[in-house]
Amino acid sequence: MVDANGTNTASGKSGAGGASGTSGESRAARLLAARRGATRVLARKPEEATMAERLAALAESAGSVTDFDGDPDLYGNGVVAELEAKVAGLLGAEAAAFFPTGTMAQQVALRCWAGRTGNPVVALHPLAHPEVHERDALSAVSGLRTVHVTGEPRQPTADEVHGLDEPFGTLMLELPLRDAGFLLPTWQELEALCEAARARDAVVHFDGARLWESTRHFGRPLHEIAALADSVYVSFYKTLGGLSGAALAGPLSFVEEARAWRHRYGGQVFQQFPQALAALVGLDRELPRVTEYVEHARVVARALREGFAQAGVAWARIGPEVPHTHQFRVWLPYDPDVLAEAGVAQAEETKTLLFGRWYTADTVPGLAFTEITVAAPGLEWSADDVRAAVADFVRRLPRI
Structure with missing residues (x-):
């Protein structure tokens, strides 16, 4: 689980510094800004939206799932x-x-x-x-x-x-x-x-x-x-x-x-009607598409594996190789700070966000992982798009 400052409280830890000397907190702010400004992402995270945007979206969609004029x-x-x-x-x-x-x-x-x-x-x-x-x-x-x-x-x-x-x-x-x-x-x-x-x-x-x-x-x-x-x-x-x-x-x-x-x-x-309304909207709009997300996550995972191989990364792992859900992990042999800086820079410069936060597992020194989610925006990515984004990302990494 990741807290507001980007610290992974699960089986891995995010780094505090970075290739450019930025702190974890400042990079988290940069990543959020990059997410908001990116035109191409694999999934949109709820925290990307402002409060006004979330409330407006809920008000716009709630009437399709219940009587919005009813009592709370x-x-x-x-x-x-x-x-x-x-x-x-x-x-x-x-x-x-x-x-x-x-x-x-x-x-x-x-x-x-x-x-x-x-x-x-x-x-x-x-x-x-x-x-x-x-x-x-x-x-x-x-x-x-x-x-x-x-x-x-x-x-x-x-x-x-x-x-x-x-x-x-x-x-x-x-x-x-x-x-x-x-x-x-x-x-x-x-x-x-x-x-x-x-x-x-x-x-x-x-x-x-x-x-x-x-x-x-x-x-x-x-x-x-x-x-x-x-x-x-x-x-x-x-x-x-x-x-x-x-x-x-x-x-x-x-x-x-x-x-x-x-x-x-x-x-x-x-009262919990905002949470209930948002849940009903999710069941109505997102749940029917989840199978499609899972199918495309498999396309993305395969393209990532191919992209790293083509880019000459000696060791990269997609786990599981065929995702069981629309989420999976990518492991690379770099410090998480280096990978995080490369990902933020790519998003800032190209408006394409391929990877977000990176973490290191306590039991596997020298390796870092990130979690990938493929949702509605990710359906627009072809396998070629993924491989091209990987090549651009790897170009920003030091050779090992």
């Missing part, structure tokens, strides 16, 4: 309830509850399952969101304990779930696993994982913040994917471009209990 919500009724019903339908669940954050939604989900199973242990991946991005909230706030299914940077296997040496109440699967490179299991592997958990008398919870992106890889609709789990969390600002917020979906009795805990955790917010 009060403590979760109205348009928030409309959104909950929409999500429950998409996921094939009995009910869904809106949460102000995904962190709160998953805290509540896992706490509810701990009470129902009688076991406070959650089995998950060490790169999963609660382990990396939530300051140990599962233990500090909810009194839960975690065990790791595997330490490898990949999705766990059914054999590993079967082989855990202590009981657990919930298996949490992040789909896709962002900090391993937006990785998904195969459909058969996912079925086997869920079956293995239930063979251990455990329930299954999907961290589906980006589940919207998984249908192309699995070859299944959302409701069929969600049906494998006992509960599912989805995000409204990841993938869909909403303002904020999340939903927790599952059996009616589970969701009713989750609403009670949501209140206790401080999530019973007076």
Whole structure:
């Protein structure tokens, strides 16, 4: 995860200096300005828009998804309830509850399952969101304990779930696993994982913040994917471009209990209609296009790999080689400051932004990675466009 100053709080760190001696903070400001001024990008980020622009866009589009002249919500009724019903339908669940954050939604989900199973242990991946991005909230706030299914940077296997040496109440699967490179299991592997958990008398919870992106890889609709789990969390600002917020979906009795805990955790917010409206717009406009984004991400990934080879970069890696979603990682053997400066300079000089922030992984010195997202603007890029942009980017790097 990246904070406002560009610091990666996940498995990598952004550099502080740069080839030109600029600080990380000043380069972050330059990058934001370059993003706003670029005429060619692979995806637009919400933070590129000003407050006025975001509010104007929401006002312009909200009338297409609900009665914009209706009353705003009060403590979760109205348009928030409309959104909950929409999500429950998409996921094939009995009910869904809106949460102000995904962190709160998953805290509540896992706490509810701990009470129902009688076991406070959650089995998950060490790169999963609660382990990396939530300051140990599962233990500090909810009194839960975690065990790791595997330490490898990949999705766990059914054999590993079967082989855990202590009981657990919930298996949490992040789909896709962002900090391993937006990785998904195969459909058969996912079925086997869920079956293995239930063979251990455990329930299954999907961290589906980006589940919207998984249908192309699995070859299944959302409701069929969600049906494998006992509960599912989805995000409204990841993938869909909403303002904020999340939903927790599952059996009616589970969701009713989750609403009670949501209140206790401080999530019973007076009004949330802007977030709900933005989420409905994202479901209406972005969700139908996600499969197209995933398909084109594969074109972009292949062209990047070809472009680096043609430019003579001795070692470059695209991971995964065939993206599972519309997001993937690029690894290069340079200091992140050098790569960041080259990317900002390219955007400033050519109005083409190929790469944004770069990070170095603690466990892999000498390498840096960036995350690529392909959305609507990226559909305009041909493979030749990508290769040409790579050649221009590499031209700005020192020879190694």
